[in-house]
Each structure stands twice: as C-alpha cells, then as structure tokens.
Amino acid sequence: MTELVRMSAIDKHFPGVHALRSVQFDLQAGEVHALMGENGAGKSTLMKVLSGIYQPDGGTLHVGGKPVSIQGPRAAQALGIGIIHQELALMADLTVAQNIFIGREPRLSFGRLDEDRLNRDAEAIFAQMNVAMDVRAEVRGLSVARQQMVEIAKALSFRSAILIMDEPTAALNDVETNELFAIIRKLRAEGVGVVYISHKMDEIRRISDRVTVMRDGAYVGTVHAADTPIETIIGMMVGRELETVHVSIPDLSAAPEALRVAGLRRGRAIRDVGFSLKQGEILGFAGLMGAGRTEVARAIFGADPLEAGEIFVHGKKVAIRSPKDAVAAGIGYLSEDRKHFGLALGLDVRANIGMTSLSRFSSALGVLDEAGLEATARDYIAKLAIRTPSDRQEVRLLSGGNQQKIVIAKWLLRDCDILIFDEPTRGIDVGAKAEIYRLMQALAADGKAIIVISSELPEVLRLSHRIAVMCEGRLTGILPGGPETRQEEIMQLATLRPAVAEEATL
Structure with missing residues (x-):
C-alpha cells in the first residue's frame, strides 16, 4: 500500500500543558485508520497539526513520502488533506453547491457567477459519492446527516486523498450511520485514506482497518481492528481495567413522588405526555431522533412554552414559564449541547x-x-x-x-432535587462514561430524582430503573430497566406510530 502520511515524534505545548509527547501516526492509501483515546488524550490536537491548524513544536511530518511543513489549513488543502470537524461549519443561507465551492466559484466574463457550472460540478461530486442531493437547496433545510455529506463533498472538491473525520456519527441515527459508512467504504475503495476519530467502540470493528490509541498526549500503540478484542483497545485507552457499571433496581414502592407531569402538549412535538418520577429513581427516556424526548425535557424546564399540561413537584402544582421558574422549583437541566447551553x-x-x-x-x-x-x-x-x-x-x-x-x-x-440529563455522555470516552454512570447512580442513591435521555440503548438499559419510550411526540410505553428488558422491545415501541400507540402514563 502507498503511504499517504507519516508523523514522527510530534510534540506540541500549550501554556501549562504538554499536549503531544513524541507521537507517531501513519496512514495508508485505501484504509480507514481509527484514532482513539480518552478525552484529552491528544487526538484532535494531533489532527489539527496534520490539517495545519496547529504548528508542531517538534517532530517531522511526511505527506506522500515528502517532508512538509504545513503552515495553515490552505496549505493542508493544497496537499490533499481535508478535515470534517464534529461541529459542522457550513453557511445555512447558502445552497449546497455554494457551500462546497465557497471562495472558488466558477466565473463568467466580468466576474459573473457561472451558476450552471457550479451546480454541475457539485452534482458530479455527489455522483462520485453515490449520493442523491439537491445541490440547489439551502443548507439550513438539511438534516445533520445530509450536512455531513455536504462537508465530505466539500473536502473531496479539493481532491483530498486524506480525509479526517472527527466524531462523524455523534448526531446520526443508525440508518444515517449506515449511509455514511457506505460512503466511507466507497472512498476507501478509490484509494482515499480516512482518519476516523470516534468514541463508539461498536463502530471500530465495522469500519476501521487499523486502530491507533493515544493516552495522555502520548502514543500507546497500533493494532489491526479485525484481530483485536474491544476489551484490549479499551485497556490501551484507559491504562487500567475498566469497571463495568450495571443498574441495580431499588425498591421504590414507598418512595415519595418527586415529579409528575400530565397532559403536556406542544404542537406535534409533544402530544399528551404524562409520567411520574420518584425520589431516588433514574427514569430513562428512549426513542429515535425527533421522537420528542428533548422537547419534553425543555418544556418541563421552561425553555419552551407549552400549549397545555400540568407539572407537579413534590405533589404541589407549579407554574413553570421559564428556566428561572424551574430552578426555583428545584429542577436542573443538563442540555445535550453543554458547550452552548451548559457552560x-x-x-x-x-x-x-x-x-x-x-x-x-x-x-x-x-x-x-x-x-x-x-x-x-x-x-x-x-x-x-x-x-x-x-x-x-x-x-x-x-x-x-x-x-x-x-x-x-x-x-x-x-x-436541585430533580435532574434532567440530556445525552449525558455524548462525545465522552469510555472511561469518563463509567465515571458519569457511577456519579448518577450515587446521586439517585442520595435521593435525587433523575431523568436520563440517551440515544444509546445500552446506556439506557445500563442506567435506568424504568424506561419510557417515545415516538413522534407521544409516550408509547414504559418498560422496566435492567437485564430483563431487551433492546428489541425498546425499538418496537420507538417505532410504534402515535395513531396506533396505546395511551401510556407512569
């Protein structure tokens, strides 16, 4: 195989932090090379060095067998290096084609935009990817998954032979993830080298050829994905045996009620939702993307207005019209987007x-x-x-x-007596996940009432004392937590359309 990238003894310092310590990494043509490690291990920093965002303090970098010094993102693009960040950077008011060729638009005489050629060139890239896309559509109307396809097309428009993907499936459902993987496999077959950063262990076997692990800014090792047990990779990441956290279902029959909601309605997003939550209980909320889980949480917290419904805290009816009212009532909300709404x-x-x-x-x-x-x-x-x-x-x-x-x-x-955790471990590595799980269980043991919203079914099953399942704005069923419930049962309720769903209250 042809070597596309070789990074040797890469060092990088920030004030008070030695972020990269003599790190090595290589990428071959036509392979998917996963880069793994706990948060803070240095993965993103290393890829920012490769993409020209950071300059290394030491070490050597070869691209296509030649030594290079990448002085910025434009220099990286010129070398055929494209990066797709976890937080997408598209212009919502522009079309798909305009986003792909922003700053490089084809022109007619007198500088006029050649819109026909712009759209044809964009369509050719999506044809290469085997993706149907309306290149004239504004990006604001696209799903996150479709926007991800636009980012890939933008990278390929620079004729990128090296594609860096940072947590590409963080906001995708299973169907969208499968579509993305199909594109990655096609790119791999065409000789593109893909660096794949992810915390989702189940994806590594499915999509990667090799796995390089980093820990505390240093290189740990590189293994073949097909031959290496997941437990071995986790051990390399955390440097210790990871304690398994399992749910222990307490007897809450005599526990007082902490929260009860009835008849919550807001358009098609929330349709007559009612449930109760006891002190010391962890209530998991499961469902597909768009099921209404986050909408219910935001409504309870007063972030979004309700058309109808009642909220009771410790048996007393409360009027929650804003987050300030919710906090005064003892409700705390940890948003799925902690960087924008939590910190x-x-x-x-x-x-x-x-x-x-x-x-x-x-x-x-x-x-x-x-x-x-x-x-x-x-x-x-x-x-x-x-x-x-x-x-x-x-x-x-x-x-x-x-x-x-x-x-x-x-x-x-x-x-706060009532805590709502919305996607509490999104973008968090396996070691930190276990710590967050133990922390939530300890809070419940201390009498806190907890709602956990998660798109990862194993997480819902691992943490929850009971599981509420939603589909298209309605609560479609309640299941017990723990080993007696199977993922298939949750998915059956998660795909049960509201028109045929039975009324469900807790």
Missing part, C-alpha cells in the same frame, strides 16, 4: 460551578465572596474528581467528560 467556555472552572448560585456568595451590597466561591469550587472538584490544573483553568481547555462534571457540579451546588 461559559471562556470562563474558569470556579465561575462555571458558581454561576447559578452567585447570590449565595454575594453580600447585600453585591460584593462577591471570592474565598467562599473558591473553597466551594475546590470542594466540588474533589467530590466529582474533576481533572483540572486548578479552579482557575478555562473550561474550554478541559475534556468533554470534565466539562460535563462541571455542569453537574453547578446544579448540585444549586441543590
């Missing part, structure tokens, strides 16, 4: 932990008790095992797992 990334750990409880640390004159806030933040850093150099570290520099713990600390400090 102030430019602020430090201390400020993020204390942001919903500043009145606790303020005098009557509005003077902040800096020492008290610092002591409290350090206490939660220790309690939740948040890995950070100090409470003054900017949150944006921490791994996804540690960012999630900071959001949890924020709501624990507020002393």
Whole structure:
C-alpha cells in the first residue's frame, strides 16, 4: 500500500500543558485508520497539526513520502488533506453547491457567477459519492446527516486523498450511520485514506482497518481492528481495567413522588405526555431522533412554552414559564449541547460551578465572596474528581467528560432535587462514561430524582430503573430497566406510530 502520511515524534505545548509527547501516526492509501483515546488524550490536537491548524513544536511530518511543513489549513488543502470537524461549519443561507465551492466559484466574463457550472460540478461530486442531493437547496433545510455529506463533498472538491473525520456519527441515527459508512467504504475503495476519530467502540470493528490509541498526549500503540478484542483497545485507552457499571433496581414502592407531569402538549412535538418520577429513581427516556424526548425535557424546564399540561413537584402544582421558574422549583437541566447551553467556555472552572448560585456568595451590597466561591469550587472538584490544573483553568481547555462534571457540579451546588440529563455522555470516552454512570447512580442513591435521555440503548438499559419510550411526540410505553428488558422491545415501541400507540402514563 502507498503511504499517504507519516508523523514522527510530534510534540506540541500549550501554556501549562504538554499536549503531544513524541507521537507517531501513519496512514495508508485505501484504509480507514481509527484514532482513539480518552478525552484529552491528544487526538484532535494531533489532527489539527496534520490539517495545519496547529504548528508542531517538534517532530517531522511526511505527506506522500515528502517532508512538509504545513503552515495553515490552505496549505493542508493544497496537499490533499481535508478535515470534517464534529461541529459542522457550513453557511445555512447558502445552497449546497455554494457551500462546497465557497471562495472558488466558477466565473463568467466580468466576474459573473457561472451558476450552471457550479451546480454541475457539485452534482458530479455527489455522483462520485453515490449520493442523491439537491445541490440547489439551502443548507439550513438539511438534516445533520445530509450536512455531513455536504462537508465530505466539500473536502473531496479539493481532491483530498486524506480525509479526517472527527466524531462523524455523534448526531446520526443508525440508518444515517449506515449511509455514511457506505460512503466511507466507497472512498476507501478509490484509494482515499480516512482518519476516523470516534468514541463508539461498536463502530471500530465495522469500519476501521487499523486502530491507533493515544493516552495522555502520548502514543500507546497500533493494532489491526479485525484481530483485536474491544476489551484490549479499551485497556490501551484507559491504562487500567475498566469497571463495568450495571443498574441495580431499588425498591421504590414507598418512595415519595418527586415529579409528575400530565397532559403536556406542544404542537406535534409533544402530544399528551404524562409520567411520574420518584425520589431516588433514574427514569430513562428512549426513542429515535425527533421522537420528542428533548422537547419534553425543555418544556418541563421552561425553555419552551407549552400549549397545555400540568407539572407537579413534590405533589404541589407549579407554574413553570421559564428556566428561572424551574430552578426555583428545584429542577436542573443538563442540555445535550453543554458547550452552548451548559457552560461559559471562556470562563474558569470556579465561575462555571458558581454561576447559578452567585447570590449565595454575594453580600447585600453585591460584593462577591471570592474565598467562599473558591473553597466551594475546590470542594466540588474533589467530590466529582474533576481533572483540572486548578479552579482557575478555562473550561474550554478541559475534556468533554470534565466539562460535563462541571455542569453537574453547578446544579448540585444549586441543590436541585430533580435532574434532567440530556445525552449525558455524548462525545465522552469510555472511561469518563463509567465515571458519569457511577456519579448518577450515587446521586439517585442520595435521593435525587433523575431523568436520563440517551440515544444509546445500552446506556439506557445500563442506567435506568424504568424506561419510557417515545415516538413522534407521544409516550408509547414504559418498560422496566435492567437485564430483563431487551433492546428489541425498546425499538418496537420507538417505532410504534402515535395513531396506533396505546395511551401510556407512569
């Protein structure tokens, strides 16, 4: 096979952090090479070096057998290197074709846009990918999966022989993931080398040829995916045997009710949803994308208005018209998009932990008790095992797992009795997932009432005492958690159309 990339002894420093320590990596033509490791292992940093976003402090880089110094993303593109970030960077108001060739549009005389050629060139790329796409459609109307196809087409428009994909299936369902894998296999057959970054262990065997593992900024090893047990790869990632976390179903028959909702309605997104939640219970919400799970959570938290319905907290009816009302009622919401709705990334750990409880640390004159806030933040850093150099570290520099713990600390400090976790482990590695699972179980054992929304069925089964399943805005069934429930039972309810679904309340 032809070697496309060789990275040797790559070093990279940031203030106070040795992010990459003599890392090696290579990529062959016509292979999918998975790059794995816990959050903070250095995977994205290494790929940012390859794509010209960062300049290495040491080491050598060869592309196509020749030594190169990649001084920026444009230089990387010129070398045939394309990168598709987890957070897509498309312009919503432009068409598919315009997004692909932005800044490189074909022109007619006097600088006029040659729109016919623009669309033909875009259609040719999608034909190469074997994807049907309306290149004249605005990107804002596309699903996340279709936008991902546009990003791939954009990379291929630069004649990329090297394609870096960072968590490409994070927001995709199973059908969309299969479509993406079909494209990756086609690209591989045409000689494109794909670097595939993912935390989803089940995908590694399906799509990758080799796996390179990093840990704490260093190279651990490279193995063949087909010959290596998943447990071995996990051991390489975490450097220890990973403790398995299983659900233990408590007897909650005498436990008081923490939350009850009845007749929640908002258009087609929420259709007559009702359920109850007891203190000490973990209630999982399962369903396909668009089933209405997040919409129900946001409505309970007051982030979206309801057309009808009642909410009871500890048996008392409450009026929740805004998140402020929800917090006052003792409800905390950990959004699926923690970076936009859960954290102030430019602020430090201390400020993020204390942001919903500043009145606790303020005098009557509005003077902040800096020492008290610092002591409290350090206490939660220790309690939740948040890995950070100090409470003054900017949150944006921490791994996804540690960012999630900071959001949890924020709501624990507020002393919320009811916690809603929306996709709590999205983008988090296996080691951090196990820590988040143990933390949620400990919170439930302390009497917190917890709702967990997850698109990963094994996660729902592993964590939940009961499982509520939704389809097209309606609750279609309730199942017990634990080993007695099978994924097939959940999927049957998740695909049960509202017109034929039985009324279900908890």
